[in-house]
Amino acid sequence: MSQPHPIADRTPIERLAAKARSGYTLDQRFYCADDVFDADMAQIISRKWIVAGHVDRVRNKGDFFLFKIGAESIIVIRTDESTINAFYNVCRHRGSLICTEPQGRVARLTCPYHAWSYGLDGALLAARLMPADFSKKDNALHRCHLRVFHGFIFVNLSDERPVDFDATYADLGPYLDFHGFADAKIAHAAAYPTSANWKLVVENFLECYHCAPSHPEFCSMHPPEALVAFGAGPSSGPAEAVLHYLPALKAWEERAASLGRPIGTIDDDADSSHLRLLQQRTIRGGYDSETQDGRLASSLMGKRSQGDQGRMYLSFSPFTQLVATNDFAVLFQFTPRNTLRTDVDLYWLVDGKACAVDVPKMIWGWDETTKQDKLITENNQAGIASTRYRPGRYSEHERRVVTFQRWYLAQFGFALA
């Protein structure tokens, strides 16, 4: 991990971090205090590669969408056939928003206030009546770091040189390639804005200890033994459960590999830059997809010639999750807005050549599950406000949350004892 930068607001975190104990939830203030959120924004959220969307949202020249994160509005726009750019949505003249619609198509980026006009590459093209010594060249839109990788548009808000993208993600190439994400298209999108701190949204997603009580639809699509053993990361469950499930997993891996699927696991440590996780396993016996009846909702994705009853879970970072089965994938974007508000946006991706998608069938599982997650996460936030909230003990089924906390504190330079 790169050394954390010295930050002005380290002190409040430092005081809190000293109290953190491994295996226990964090102190109340980590989830409720504005100064902690500011520190999160400066030290973590603004320094990570975060998926802002899929290229299917900007297929044509001039297509754009806004990505709102913290107090920022970022314009993600296709400049030409081979280039997508990201610019801060702030006119260099008086600071007005330039794009006020959430998405659209434009020939130029023209500020609606005084009509300063920028090219799709962010260059200032027209500014009337400026003083003679005004330099258009010095007044291009502020650029946001952007990389497109197998169809996913990553942005990085760092005002310095960000962590190296390829060193971070190149090894994921074969897995993404197999699913054909570069050519995938969006079949459905839905928003689940959640009144909770971003860390609670992430922690909820990193464990399946809550699946049985909270997610009947989700559980119906998966073998119970897999949820216990692998629900929160490879071998995240109790040793006995892992041992019990491993033979079935190995058998599936061999079968899937024989059908051309790249098999592998990634399980980043707390000292990694992005805490990635990759795991693959089988869905419920006899099911071809994560749907109510197990039948496909769309055509097979990517390089598949037949279904393999498998499922890939890939976490690009705590902010970006991807779940993929044979015929569709779900992209989860967890986007912090302020201390008590996190945007949760889901995009269902299907094969680029799919022509008949059964949308209700496809979204049945994750739409319900995400509505449930919104509710339980908001109740979690509400309870933490009590003076009687105390850091609680994690179960053995929540190991990945403990790793997340170690990673979180490591971003500020603290090691969890």
Add this chain to the structure above:
Amino acid sequence: MSQPHPIADRTPIERLAAKARSGYTLDQRFYCADDVFDADMAQIISRKWIVAGHVDRVRNKGDFFLFKIGAESIIVIRTDESTINAFYNVCRHRGSLICTEPQGRVARLTCPYHAWSYGLDGALLAARLMPADFSKKDNALHRCHLRVFHGFIFVNLSDERPVDFDATYADLGPYLDFHGFADAKIAHAAAYPTSANWKLVVENFLECYHCAPSHPEFCSMHPPEALVAFGAGPSSGPAEAVLHYLPALKAWEERAASLGRPIGTIDDDADSSHLRLLQQRTIRGGYDSETQDGRLASSLMGKRSQGDQGRMYLSFSPFTQLVATNDFAVLFQFTPRNTLRTDVDLYWLVDGKACAVDVPKMIWGWDETTKQDKLITENNQAGIASTRYRPGRYSEHERRVVTFQRWYLAQFGFALA
């Protein structure tokens, strides 16, 4: 009074208290500043016995309701026939709310998040997959002090040993017994959430100087001379008015006593722990109840064999008021939520054996009066925001408010000059 505990945030109060003058309203910041509210919460609201509700809300095993005060959510629940408990609504695992509905009936207290399950006595019964050294015994729900007294459920949020309940309230027993509150039932409830600091809500209730201009319904049910003389506490009015009314009061007391009613007055000083007030007097001549036409709206309460045209006003503390006439009583719960928000909840109680209650008739007076009080208190709060607000002089009819202010400042260890 027990010595006030040393508190970290005494300083802002100290600075303000030094400016307070007896007979004048408090400084603006006492009613508007968040740091004062935090100090109120820590030093007063969390240390007093406050009525959370009447036992009629939890008649059956597993019946519960939530009592929200400040940032807290408290579960008040019947554990068994003889026991009611209060627990903080915070799961010991990850801190989620356990009960999310305002009231209901449960067999166990099961957290909807990860299904940790607590008994009705708060003991942790089930927590799956916990580490070997995890102790269920150490993870019972956080308990809130609770006492049931003549049907009223008192809670105390203190994290230390609270002020002794019996020493505080035992002498009220005979009065409450006569009205049969232990067996009373709730005939109607209504909420009047008020956008004002809790001290303004209390101050409004402690004086009847505003009754004539603001409360025509209330005034129609009472002899004007009683309102002037006793409207804000025993002998709270001008000496002349008190002298004028005393003979009529004495005559009523003798008559009522002869019918078995315990007669007495309590008028706690500013250095008391709960500033209790008990007074009894006659309602309007010819009236049997506090209704529009003076006729009963329900059957006689408690040990009465006939009506006595009387009225009891009992303040358990600034947060809990009780008004009782022959056939019904009204419980007022003033519950601080934040600096500018106070919940005002009214419960109309009738005799436990009453079978025909005329609810519109019964609520006519106090429903209208409380709507009026909400409005005038909110206008009071709004005016105090001005830079030109200055502590104003109290009338002779607001002596009890002055006593409340002395009591309030005494909670922080300050004596009003």
Add this chain to the structure above:
Amino acid sequence: MSQPHPIADRTPIERLAAKARSGYTLDQRFYCADDVFDADMAQIISRKWIVAGHVDRVRNKGDFFLFKIGAESIIVIRTDESTINAFYNVCRHRGSLICTEPQGRVARLTCPYHAWSYGLDGALLAARLMPADFSKKDNALHRCHLRVFHGFIFVNLSDERPVDFDATYADLGPYLDFHGFADAKIAHAAAYPTSANWKLVVENFLECYHCAPSHPEFCSMHPPEALVAFGAGPSSGPAEAVLHYLPALKAWEERAASLGRPIGTIDDDADSSHLRLLQQRTIRGGYDSETQDGRLASSLMGKRSQGDQGRMYLSFSPFTQLVATNDFAVLFQFTPRNTLRTDVDLYWLVDGKACAVDVPKMIWGWDETTKQDKLITENNQAGIASTRYRPGRYSEHERRVVTFQRWYLAQFGFALA
């Protein structure tokens, strides 16, 4: 300019002011920070003469309206035929609001809470049951400085002696007199509450660089060359444009003067107390009024015997603007409420004897234009929240905004380099 008073909160402004550069927009915090708004309120908003309304709102004895500015509510009320007063809407007893409706007519100012009753001159007339040493004389309503000038009601919230009114405004008399504002009446009013800092609302109004892209209706009523040359103050445009327009302007001035119109220009410097601006010019060729088809929407105003195709723009201060054409005028009140909220209220004034006013025709231009201004100002505020917002360069068409900023900083004693 009078010396700025020493103020406690000068420090945050001082730090920011040191970074300000002439010709560039201000630092983000000037538009977003609550401590800056508090300083603005104390040092500027509370010290200026600001128009609260026109006398037509209080024609009859006892007529009043509320003027809300910052946290203040001011009662503007007609005491008698020749006197209008302004009082803080705060009862001297417990601080309640006295008037709770936005406007009305009263015989006395009676507080609805405890019925303390004040005369229309603010004197306390009745307060029941007060202690013997209570002085009614010392408990009149707090008075707000007020001056009526040619029909406009100016208030000044200073708690000291305010800047001299006559020295500030007397020279405007002839211009206002010609338009007959003292006898004008309100034909229409509309509110456009704007979620933006007051300085952005003012800056938007002080330049016409945004007119072409944002205001098609407005531009259709004016000669383009006038907008470029004079859109933001006399000779505010590029030298070439000014030279090109001046002959037409001079010809119009001679014609208008021959019809009795007083011709003149006022262009206060940044070191003036109120930064007034007066300019007069012609509207679009062939137009008699600022309407869609150029025809009159009401009868001629004031001393006119015929239309002169002219237009007067008068800024009393950054908070009060006036635009007048032959048959109507528009009064603009920009009233700061808090850091991110400014009330924008428009009053269309017509001649006091006008009997047939075509309201839709009259409001067509400025109603649309002000809706547009609300939108672009709110987008401006939203963009400034970005971490990438940097003070941007002003065009040559925004000179008056630069002057406003110099004036703004001068109120705190800072000179812009």
